[in-house]
Every structure is written in C-alpha cells, then in structure tokens.
Amino acid sequence: MKKLISFAVVLFMTVTVAMADRTVKANDPNISFTGRVQRMDDGAVSYDWVGTYVQTDFTGSSISVRMSEEGESYHQVFIDGKLVGKLRFTGKEPHDVLLANKLGKGTHRLRLQKVTEGEYGRSTIFSFTAGGKGSFTAVQPKQRLIEVIGDSYTCGYGSEGTQDSHFELKTENCDKSYACALARYFDADYVIVAHSGMGVTRNYAGKTMRTMSQRYPLLFDDHDSIAYDFNQYRPDLVIINLGTNDFSRSGAPADYVSKYVKLIKTAKSHYGERIPVLCVTPHSANIFLLAALKELGEKVSGMKNVRVAEPMPNIVVKGHDIGSDWHPNWKGHQKIASTLIPVVSTMTGWEMENDI
Known part of the structure; x- marks a missing residue:
C-alpha cells in the first residue's frame, strides 16, 4: 500500500512539473524589442515612444506579461499575425496582464505594440509567462x-x-x-x-x-x-x-x-x-x-x-x-x-x- 501511495505522489509531482508555466525576464535574449528601449539591471525593459513593439515565438496554452505603467497607454496584441485585442494599460505597481489564452498546440508568435504616445505613459515590462510548460524563441529582425x-x-x-x-x-x-x-x-x-x-x-x-x-x-x-x-x-x-x-x-x-x-x-x-x-x-x-x-x-x-x-x-x-x-x-x-x-x-x- 505504501508503494502505491509513493508511486501516486511521484506521478502527481511529475504531472505538476510537466504542466508548470515558463517565465522569462523582459531582457531575455528570446524576447525581441524594436524601438528605443531602456534595459535595466533587474531584467526589466522600459519605453515610451509610440510604435515600440516586442515580439517572441512561444509555445504554451497562454501568454501573459508582467508590467507597470507610468500614466496610461494602449497596446495592440497580435497572435500569429492576427489582431486579438487592444488593451489599456495603467497602474504604477507591477501586475500581470493576460494577453491571450486557449491557444492551440505548436509555436505561436506574439507581437505587443504600443500604439499611443509617450506624453501619456511610459511602459515597463518585467517578464513574460507562457502557460503549460511553454518555451520562448527570439524573432529574427526583418531584412529592412x-x-x-x-x-x-x-x-x-x-x-x-x-x-x-x-x-x-x-x-x-x-x-x-x-x-x-x-x-x-x-x-x-x-x-x-x-x-x-x-x-x-x-x-x-x-x-x-x-x-x-x-x-x-x-x-x-x-x-x-x-x-x-x-x-x-x-x-x-x-x-x-x-x-x-x-x-x-x-x-x-x-x-x-x-x-x-x-x-x-x-x-x-x-x-x-x-x-x-x-x-x-x-x-x-x-x-x-x-x-x-x-x-x-x-x-x-x-x-x-x-x-x-x-x-x-x-x-x-x-x-x-x-x-x-x-x-x-x-x-x-x-x-x-x-x-x-x-x-x-x-x-x-x-x-x-x-x-x-
């Protein structure tokens, strides 16, 4: 009986680890920013210029960002090239924002694009999290x-x-x-x-x-x-x-x-x-x-x-x-x-x- 219980505990731990979310800091080499950004020693990345965008290829059932905002901004969220939402960001304290969920298997591409001006807000991204044992890969820049x-x-x-x-x-x-x-x-x-x-x-x-x-x-x-x-x-x-x-x-x-x-x-x-x-x-x-x-x-x-x-x-x-x-x-x-x-x-x- 003890052996069966031990086996069940090990199996539960294995499944739990297998389903664990994956989090990477914003300055991780697999996270690609385009625009003028400031990379901080703690791994965070800040920006305020309009049009700045961040991309990554990832696997997982969901993708979220931990961020803060000095003021107010709007960001567009693209998954695999399709616009899935335009989000209003506020809040000076770091907090998590779900960008997309219920995603299918395979690799997806995230593009998070700031579409409003720096006069109204400066954004800071601390990390990204991919749900369900996700992974991240850098998006290579275009030729132009x-x-x-x-x-x-x-x-x-x-x-x-x-x-x-x-x-x-x-x-x-x-x-x-x-x-x-x-x-x-x-x-x-x-x-x-x-x-x-x-x-x-x-x-x-x-x-x-x-x-x-x-x-x-x-x-x-x-x-x-x-x-x-x-x-x-x-x-x-x-x-x-x-x-x-x-x-x-x-x-x-x-x-x-x-x-x-x-x-x-x-x-x-x-x-x-x-x-x-x-x-x-x-x-x-x-x-x-x-x-x-x-x-x-x-x-x-x-x-x-x-x-x-x-x-x-x-x-x-x-x-x-x-x-x-x-x-x-x-x-x-x-x-x-x-x-x-x-x-x-x-x-x-x-x-x-x-x-x-």
Whole structure:
C-alpha cells in the first residue's frame, strides 16, 4: 500500500512539473524589442515612444506579461499575425496582464505594440509567462528597417476617430498611420520617433515643450533626458514628416530650413552618409510650408540620397478620410502611404508589388 501511495505522489509531482508555466525576464535574449528601449539591471525593459513593439515565438496554452505603467497607454496584441485585442494599460505597481489564452498546440508568435504616445505613459515590462510548460524563441529582425521622425500624423492621432470627434487616447493608433502602412507594404520593421504638436523649430500654437529636433537624440520621448545610443540599430531608410506645426501660426519661422538640414545631418552622422532620407511634404501643407520645403529641396540637392517628396494636395478629403480634429483616419493614411510607396521604391530599390 505504501508503494502505491509513493508511486501516486511521484506521478502527481511529475504531472505538476510537466504542466508548470515558463517565465522569462523582459531582457531575455528570446524576447525581441524594436524601438528605443531602456534595459535595466533587474531584467526589466522600459519605453515610451509610440510604435515600440516586442515580439517572441512561444509555445504554451497562454501568454501573459508582467508590467507597470507610468500614466496610461494602449497596446495592440497580435497572435500569429492576427489582431486579438487592444488593451489599456495603467497602474504604477507591477501586475500581470493576460494577453491571450486557449491557444492551440505548436509555436505561436506574439507581437505587443504600443500604439499611443509617450506624453501619456511610459511602459515597463518585467517578464513574460507562457502557460503549460511553454518555451520562448527570439524573432529574427526583418531584412529592412525604416525610421520615421514626425508629429501627430505619424503618431496616428485620431486615426480611429470620426470627423466630428476630438482627441481621445483610445482613438490614437500608430498602426493605422501611413508610417506603419509603408513598413507593412515593404515588409520592413520600423521605429517611430514622433510626438503630436511638435515641429522642427517651433511647436503647435507656440507650445514651449521640446521640439522634435530636441527630442530626436533622446532615449525617451517624454520621461527623461537620457541620451540615446544610436548604435542600437541602423535603419535602411529615414523618413521625416515635420513642418505642419512649425507653420501652424502666422509667419514663417526663419530657421525652419536650417534646423531641418541640421536634423538630416544628425541622422546621417549616426547612420552614415549613404543612408536615404525622405522628407515628406505634409498633405495639409499651406503655401508658406510649401515654399519652405521648396527651399529645403534646393539646400539638400547636393547631399547624398536626400529627397523632398512632391506634394499631392487635396488627396485627403472631408467626410471620407478625416478622423479626430481634422487628422487623417485610416483611409486617409492609406492614401498618404500610397503616394509615398513609389518614392520609397525609387530611393531604396525595393520592388513594388506587381498587383498594384
């Protein structure tokens, strides 16, 4: 009888161990972050820039994250390339969030993407847990990487809103911006360095916050002044979409062109002179911004692989392509991306799809 009891105990312990969940820290080599992130000594990883995403291939019946949030953010959860949820993250204390469960056998791919701006929240991930003796494997980076420097258009401000609505954090979604649309079209990874209301040399309505020229060299968008280590990644293309806020007030800023040229030179100083830089003409550019961008084109004509995209006015139309506060909705962003696809293809040599 004692032998039977002992055997039952051993069997129970074996089953329990076999079904144990697997937890790895956020800085584990099998967890892949894309974007500007800070890796801490305790294994946690923090970030606030919009668009930052983390990926891993895992096995297990569920996947959860232990995290905290300074403020508020929204993250999208993708499993095997399919969107399964958009979650609101809050809470300064570390806590567990279930991302997906009741998953089938085999390997699954998680992508957790921050779709709102750093001004509203900084996220810290401590660990991931795969249920039922799960395992983790690193996701290899794509062959192409695009860095996009911009303002609210790049952030996807109001891209899920309606024309008669005002800004709400829940309707901001960078994944429905032209920037992410371009990355998907060319099967590229991306890094977004963008903040609503910011300009090259002055901000919307005279806001005294740091401009994008001042934010670009920083690790965090809005939560510290730590210098960013530009050796963390090297993009194959840099896109800059700035100027709408610089020219949101009457009068043209005298140093817009010179500061823009300086920003281009800053990117090239870190990524190399041959890095292609595409300067976007915003779809809403007024005559003063158009004149400044024309001057910019003349100033950079002697620089390697720098181009100012030609304007395509009136492609984003009222009643169909507008989201919150007169910003493009997803349909509007699709149009903007479509105007840039051939320019990107020409600058990089990346082939366009045959069925366009």
